[in-house]
Amino acid sequence: MSLVELDSGKIRAEFPALSREIRPGVPLVYLDTTATSQKPLRVLEAMERYYRWHNANVHRGIHTLAEEATAEFEGARTKIAEFIGAQDSREVIFTRNATEAINLVAKTWGSSNLKEGDRIVVSEMEHHSNLVPWQMLSAEQGLEINVLPVTEQGELDLREWERLLNKEPKIVCFTHMSNVLGTLNPVAEMCAQARDAGAVSVVDGAQSAPHLPVDVRAIGADFFAFSGHKMCGPTGGGVLWGRAKLLNEMPPFLGGGDMIKRVQMTGFEPNEIPYKFEAGTPSICEAIGLGAAVEYLESVGMESIWKHEQELISYALEGLGEINGITVYGPEAHKRGGVASFTLEGVHPHDIAQVLDRDGVAVRAGHHCAMPLHTKLNVVATARASFYLYNTQDEVDLLVEGIGRVRDMFR
Amino acid sequence: MSLVELDSGKIRAEFPALSREIRPGVPLVYLDTTATSQKPLRVLEAMERYYRWHNANVHRGIHTLAEEATAEFEGARTKIAEFIGAQDSREVIFTRNATEAINLVAKTWGSSNLKEGDRIVVSEMEHHSNLVPWQMLSAEQGLEINVLPVTEQGELDLREWERLLNKEPKIVCFTHMSNVLGTLNPVAEMCAQARDAGAVSVVDGAQSAPHLPVDVRAIGADFFAFSGHKMCGPTGGGVLWGRAKLLNEMPPFLGGGDMIKRVQMTGFEPNEIPYKFEAGTPSICEAIGLGAAVEYLESVGMESIWKHEQELISYALEGLGEINGITVYGPEAHKRGGVASFTLEGVHPHDIAQVLDRDGVAVRAGHHCAMPLHTKLNVVATARASFYLYNTQDEVDLLVEGIGRVRDMFR
Amino acid sequence: MDDMYREFILDHYKNPRHHGELDPADISYQDDNPLCGDVIRIDLRVDKDNRIIESAFSGQGCAISQASASMLMEEIQGKSLDEIKEFSREDILQMLGIELGPVRLKCAMLSLKVLKVGAYGVQDWVDDE
Amino acid sequence: MDDMYREFILDHYKNPRHHGELDPADISYQDDNPLCGDVIRIDLRVDKDNRIIESAFSGQGCAISQASASMLMEEIQGKSLDEIKEFSREDILQMLGIELGPVRLKCAMLSLKVLKVGAYGVQDWVDDE
């Protein structure tokens, strides 16, 4: 039985960057999707088409181009809403990235609903983007951040979770999937428990929306944030999904054009959602590109993509496990997505990444914007390989062989 | 003598959208650059090249693509810094648009330097993006907004300006060029006077950076904001320029990756400028596109572009002036840029725009995100035609003829 | 789009039917579209069966908003408030006989919105884009 | 890039020269690169003419940061603090004999940064990217 069910050849042909050679004769093996994904032709084409034929500012225009641009932009919103199972496309707010989406929640819901002494639960495996905004908010408003720890197995400590919920936090913040450990957290259960405890939940979907079927209603979160550039879309476009009821109650985020209904010199009246949260000219083409990206992902099928990545990570964990002196972090294959972070005895992760790059193998090295988690793992940095629909078993082999060579070099 | 010195044919060939037909046989006459500009091929190509060959996340990567992407991204910052005469490219902060840039100042400098009762001067001709953020800040902190009025001639009231400066405002906010009246304000004098009065100055350059040579040091502003999409660049990329000294003293804006130096569960240490203000994955390709755009604009020459637009607006004001029942707002040609907002007796601006669109002539109709200014002008809306390097005298003729037909239709 | 300003739309705009205010009126409501400054006020007089016996609109705005109000006033003559409840976006478009982009749609729908909110306080009326 | 890990860099990494700490020392300074966790500490003993008579480094990090520190220790033997002031980024790159991207440049320059700030308190040292 073939390990891979996706048609690798067909998929890889859609991604021009994958035919890149790093040096003459050394093809790119791109294992850094967790940082950002490569882009398929049809996304590039959708953006090109927009700029070549339909480019105009949206919402306020009457001329043909403005109407076409508005229809494309709002059409993208609808597609994205469907992609994540949102009930109402007005719940989809365009942001620059997941980071801005989370900051939006902190600076609007947070500052209007929290008061001194209120508790926020934040997990220890968060990307800085789901931690620092809460730290900033806490510093401003005198809140208490309670840390939801990570276990030895690289999972959230669900015992401690229950204890923390008993302290009646106002808001709980955790990632759907860790960008370091690959851990897939039980977000649906956690959101339900949070709701029962009276807390609003913020789920960081930056690593789940690209890789597995996501249904925000099934998850039951109150807010869900993700970035387009990690899921075949362009840079500069991210999404905050939020429940319409909450969004309607929140004060606006940034001030300017589009987010207002009326303005006088003495004050303004905010617009309806989603526009209330989209001040100024939006990232029009970026939204359209993300719309094309989710259409592409759906055409391949999120279930298939997830299955493919599960197969790759199982295969990779096996191969990596056989390397002498390696430590791979995180839970077993069936509890995680296609991310493997590791260290090699006596070799700094930077050196691993650098030497692998000579063979065209692109991995990340560093703290991956998750310093507290690295502190917990008791390392300053890890090297990280991550997979997407376009990666193959052969590429995993090249990774494993490459690490073998690194080990020999530093022996 | 030829009115136009730019090589129109050559320039127009660079902009694919300009060869668009609105309906078969009806070519586009794009007179809506003030809302957003069309994009030249070389900008589209720079972005395409990035996505096809160099796409990776920036700053933290060691592999080849990450280094290339970082070099292109930071290279764009340097080009843009040079384009606006910034001393130091670290003073160039990438934002989504001018709106976000101004909000950044309000939410960082504003909230850490202003206290109850402090005064902000804001002009009456501001785009909502340089008004609403200050209204939001005022509401939060109990500040007083003093309105700098617009005269009958459509210029800032400089008498009143002196009087307001005497009241010792902490910060003064005005546009370099009005997006409705076209008025070019004496920003260098005003910034100098503001400085003498001890006020920090925020100049909205959204309509100047695209159209005339800008030197932020010569202007003497403390902050200068603009949007890439109005100057041949992509959507999703704008710039805040600020004096390094001020930026260094300001607290961060949004929290997340890249804007930190160190993070623990208990707190974080912010990064250096400009990164301190760029949380999360930046709009990488958008910055690169804007870099290509300023390169393109420089290759044509900002002086030539400005001269070309001055010639077009003179010609347009003449032609428009001869239409029965028209009112054109704003000062004489030599005091303004290539923007003409007007109303036609008995015809709503929406109808003007709609009827012109049948002839392929794209103009805006509405309040152009400047409701208070329209209140002052005592109209609910205007129609607006605006020009850029790619527009021609023939297009102005089509506009004038088109408006003539509108008038006849509604007679 | 070519027939956007079909003769009869311009005619309704230039010579609005049922234009003015009713005093007294049984139902009066006004709303506006801040984006473009269109304003529509509608006054109605109804009989004991809630049938409209007199209607008038006033306000200002673009040809589409004013003509659609004028046409709507003609349409509702003698109708009951219950029948008005059934009036849809499609009815207005059919009445106007043209296609409209999102911005102009709001202009066209303003009078229907005023009518419905006025007659029923249907506050959940959504400006469909 | 092919000679990134030239034998002698690896050699310095595996067998660092002047490794350890000096106690007492005339000058001691330590800094790190939080991005990757490289840490370098340098201890110096100088004579009355401010000439370096003994130097040692300690710390941890990648091959580039540790090897460049080791090489730097050899380079500065017997030099005066004034001569050290003149040490530039180019000197380090020449010493290493390789090209480096922006991230690795920071690794390579860490020891020089520690040396300069330690010896001169040159607080305006800028991490060039």
Ligand SMILES: Cc1ncc(COP(=O)(O)O)c(C=O)c1O
């Ligand atoms: C004078 C002025 N300021 C600010 C803006 C806001 O620009 P953006 O919507 O790109 O933030 C505009 C654009 O309409 C403008 O004309």
Ligand SMILES: Cc1ncc(COP(=O)(O)O)c(C=O)c1O
């Ligand atoms: C789990 C997680 N959350 C948030 C982010 C932040 O994404 P962005 O930088 O696009 O805002 C990332 C990306 O690195 C991530 O992996």
